[in-house]
Amino acid sequence: MPTTASAPVIAATGLTKRYGDFTAVDGIDFEIAPGEAFGFLGPNGAGKSTTMRMIAATSTRTSGELSVLGFDPADHGPEIRAQLGIVPQADQLDEELRVIDNLIVYGRYFGLPLPYVRRRAEELLEFAQLTEKRKARVDGLSGGMKRRLTIARGLINAPKAMLLDEPTTGLDPQARHVLWDRLFRLKEEGTTLVLTTHYMDEAEQLCDRLVVVDKGAIVAEGSPSALIRQYSTREVLEVRFGSARNEEAARGIEGIGERIEVLPDRVLVYADDGEAAMSAVHDRGLSPVTSLVRRSSLEDVFLRLTGRSLVD
Numbered sequence: 001m002p003t004t005a006s007a008p009v010i011a012a013t014g015l016t017k018r019y020g021d022f023t024a025v026d027g028i029d030f031e032i033a034p035g036e037a038f039g040f041l042g043p044n045g046a047g048k049s050t051t052m053r054m055i056a057a058t059s060t061r062t063s064g065e066l067s068v069l070g071f072d073p074a075d076h077g078p079e080i081r082a083q084l085g086i087v088p089q090a091d092q093l094d095e096e097l098r099v100i101d102n103l104i105v106y107g108r109y110f111g112l113p114l115p116y117v118r119r120r121a122e123e124l125l126e127f128a129q130l131t132e133k134r135k136a137r138v139d140g141l142s143g144g145m146k147r148r149l150t151i152a153r154g155l156i157n158a159p160k161a162m163l164l165d166e167p168t169t170g171l172d173p174q175a176r177h178v179l180w181d182r183l184f185r186l187k188e189e190g191t192t193l194v195l196t197t198h199y200m201d202e203a204e205q206l207c208d209r210l211v212v213v214d215k216g217a218i219v220a221e222g223s224p225s226a227l228i229r230q231y232s233t234r235e236v237l238e239v240r241f242g243s244a245r246n247e248e249a250a251r252g253i254e255g256i257g258e259r260i261e262v263l264p265d266r267v268l269v270y271a272d273d274g275e276a277a278m279s280a281v282h283d284r285g286l287s288p289v290t291s292l293v294r295r296s297s298l299e300d301v302f303l304r305l306t307g308r309s310l311v312d
């Protein structure tokens, strides 16, 4: 049955994917509302791409329930794919074709009429800030431009939801910001965005709500700010004593703030007031080589929940 305005765009219950004995996605539950920007945040291998492939009906689930735009992907793959915009992890552009022709050829796959596809392709080039490159061959574009073209291509069929698998992995900081700006605009226009990422800043920038995934399971769910409030302190003091001395120094810091994490290169002191924690460290006669106070982030949430960093 097609979806209604208030029904979730995507809903999963006990969604599971096994490859032989290995469970890549382990009974996850989530619901994504229309117009929401929803993220799967987790490290490499957490099962994010597998989940995206099940949503896009390009991989079958082993068990559980999944509804995408009101359809079951097991039976309605083509109907689902016709209404989704898909941005895979690796750009699959036709490198030898010109920029504009990549959009036109892709639009024709959907059986859309040529005059419509031509008009829409021009609009999307404008959106992707690639109008000046419309006649360039794809193999001459930068990584950021290729990503934007892949996003434009995913929008050719005016999708009800965009699936973006690690949209900015491999891009330099400036290209990431340009891309975030474009995705932010889509979000403002009300497009449902479903994205995977292992970058906490990307999740914080773009997601209204996210699930933190680890080893195929969801370990927490909420808005970025709610997750930070629930699982971390307001601020974090980062102190470095030199790699051989961090463990020993951490013992001297014990009792300051709410919690301490010792990483190979630094000690994190979780405290609502980071400056006060820094004074307390100095009062104990400890003098770190470097110290800084920052706000808590989703990286801290992940560390708290799993004991590991998002990016190795």
Ligand SMILES: Nc1ncnc2c1ncn2[C@@H]1O[C@H](COP(=O)(O)OP(=O)(O)OP(=O)(O)O)[C@@H](O)[C@H]1O
Pocket (backbone or CB within 6 Å): 019, 022, 024, 042, 043, 044, 045, 046, 047, 048, 049, 050, 051, 166
């Ligand atoms: N076709 C497959 N056969 C066997 N194992 C697979 C297959 N596809 C994925 N896996 C395994 O399932 C786990 C989850 O992979 P998945 O690609 O979904 O993770 P991910 O969170 O998207 O990470 P990445 O960003 O590295 O893609 C990994 O351990 C991966 O090796």
